[in-house]
Every structure is written in C-alpha cells, then in structure tokens.
Amino acid sequence: MRKPTFQDIETIGHVIEENERYRHYHYPEMPIRYDSNFIEFKQMPLLEEFKQAETFLKEFHLKHNQNHLKFEFPENEKPGPELQKYFDDSEYETGFLELYAIEPKDFPAQQENSDIRVVEVTEDNLDAFITLQYEADKENGETFANEKVKLNQKQFAEDQNMKVIAYYKEEPAGTMNVIMTDEFVEIDDLAVHESLRRKGIGGRLQQFVMNRFPDQMIILVADGEDTPREMYQRQNYQYLGFKYEVQRVD
Incomplete structure (x- = not known):
C-alpha cells in the first residue's frame, strides 16, 4: 500500500x-x-x-x-x-x-461501556449532530458556526463523506467526519463535548471507523502543538511527517 x-x-x-x-x-x-x-x-x-x-x-x-x-x-x-x-x-x-496513519488491526481494542453508543448519522439524527457541532463552533464566532452548519449539510449529502455521532447515556456527546477515498479513509473534525471528555468517547468514535473499514489505512492530521497527538501515538498511529503553516488576522 x-x-x-x-x-x-x-x-x-x-x-x-x-x-x-x-x-x-x-x-x-x-x-x-x-x-x-x-x-x-x-x-x-x-x-x-x-x-x-x-x-x-x-x-x-x-x-x-x-x-x-x-x-x-x-x-x-x-x-x-x-x-x-x-x-x-x-x-x-x-x-x-x-500526519498520522494506522491499519485498523493495530488499533487497541476499546473497553466496552454500555453508556456509549456510536452510530452513523442519518436524516433522523442529523439535527443532533449539527447542534452539537454548532455549540462547539460558536467559540469561533456565530458567523463561523452558521457557515459550518451549511458545510455539514453539504457534506452529509456527499457519497464520500460520512458523519458519525456518539451518545453518552443517550445524550449527544461526540462527533466525527469520515472522508472515504479508494486508497485511504480520513478521520476529521473529531470532537467530544468538553463536559464528557476522558470517558473513552473519542476512542469509541475511532473504533467505529476501524470496524467499518478493516481493510483500509486510516489517516488523520493533528496539530503539532496540541495534546490529541499524544493520544494518537499511544493508540499506535504511525507518524509520517509534518507541515508548517503561518497565519495572521489583520
């Protein structure tokens, strides 16, 4: 591969x-x-x-x-x-x-927890997915959050995109976007509600992808200065490289 x-x-x-x-x-x-x-x-x-x-x-x-x-x-x-x-x-x-990558067989098995349920987003739970992301995106301003709603709706209709939502005790708790190509499956925009972190929800979201695509390499990008990258390293993701960027707001 x-x-x-x-x-x-x-x-x-x-x-x-x-x-x-x-x-x-x-x-x-x-x-x-x-x-x-x-x-x-x-x-x-x-x-x-x-x-x-x-x-x-x-x-x-x-x-x-x-x-x-x-x-x-x-x-x-x-x-x-x-x-x-x-x-x-x-x-x-x-x-x-x-940049990180992993083969699903190398992902550590996640502890079972009946309080956590992870499912693909459908018309029935799209509003719950969008609402959860909207609340998180408001940290970047109402305009950004509203534009992100439109982006999520657009992606939901695309065949190469799959939205995933996690519930904790049947309350929306985490979201993730999955981009599917012929060669790789990308995990993007994985987020867990701040009040529900450290309960294994992020791991279960990833496990959902590993189970759904057992024969494809899973890839993702992490901020080189944020702590999630340490989680990915513990989970057996392989580091493949870096990319520098600069930005300024005037």
Whole structure:
C-alpha cells in the first residue's frame, strides 16, 4: 500500500490559481474558514517570493472582505531563519501539523461501556449532530458556526463523506467526519463535548471507523502543538511527517 502524504488529506476549497510555486485555494461558501482560503507553496519560497505571494493574497482577500492571511509550506520542510524572522516581525502565528496513519488491526481494542453508543448519522439524527457541532463552533464566532452548519449539510449529502455521532447515556456527546477515498479513509473534525471528555468517547468514535473499514489505512492530521497527538501515538498511529503553516488576522 502506498504511503500517504498530506496531499491525501481533504482540502475544502477550490484551487483557483496554480503555478510552479504555489496553489491558491479559495472557498467563497465559507470565506472566514482559514483552512479553505490560503496559499500552499509547492517549494519553500525565498523571502522575496514569499513577500510577492503575501502581497497578492492580501489584495485578493481585501477584495473579498477577508481579513486573514494563511500560507502552508512543503511537507517535511521547515522555514529557514530569514523567513521565520520575517514571520515574527510581521506578527504571523507559526504552527505545524503532523500526519498520522494506522491499519485498523493495530488499533487497541476499546473497553466496552454500555453508556456509549456510536452510530452513523442519518436524516433522523442529523439535527443532533449539527447542534452539537454548532455549540462547539460558536467559540469561533456565530458567523463561523452558521457557515459550518451549511458545510455539514453539504457534506452529509456527499457519497464520500460520512458523519458519525456518539451518545453518552443517550445524550449527544461526540462527533466525527469520515472522508472515504479508494486508497485511504480520513478521520476529521473529531470532537467530544468538553463536559464528557476522558470517558473513552473519542476512542469509541475511532473504533467505529476501524470496524467499518478493516481493510483500509486510516489517516488523520493533528496539530503539532496540541495534546490529541499524544493520544494518537499511544493508540499506535504511525507518524509520517509534518507541515508548517503561518497565519495572521489583520
């Protein structure tokens, strides 16, 4: 089986320009979603090349009433000192993502708990799924949360997407999006209600995917500076690489 890369991770957005240096993603359906409106460099830019792309993206976003700038860099390459100094001086936030993969047979069996029930989302429980995600998304503002509702409804209708919901004592407790391709199955947007964490709900959500797709490699992306990555490492996911990104809100 081919080793997955970041190119196998779904990007919600349209490539509206591509050249030898970068791809420009734009998603007018959700303009404040930073992960859908950005420039992805194909090769690590020189400082002047970055500044040119920065000027272009800033002018483009101003025309579309977007107040953020975001750039992603080539997989497994770290920006050099000159670029990093410019990011710091220009008040960019620097972060990195990590790519993980696992074969379902390697996922540790989860402890049975009759209080937890995990099911695929259908028309009957779509509202519960959307409501739970909406409450979590409100931390990023009402506008973002409302746009995310529309995105969830759109994804629900797509064959390659599967929504999953977990119940704890029959109350909605956790959600997850699953993206299915011919080669890989991606876990995305896994979230457990803050008041119900550390009860095994996240593990049971993942176990649902392992059981549903026993013969496919499961992939996911974790924030390189967040604690969930430590959970994935304990669960036997294999680390495959990193990807740096910077963003700024003006």
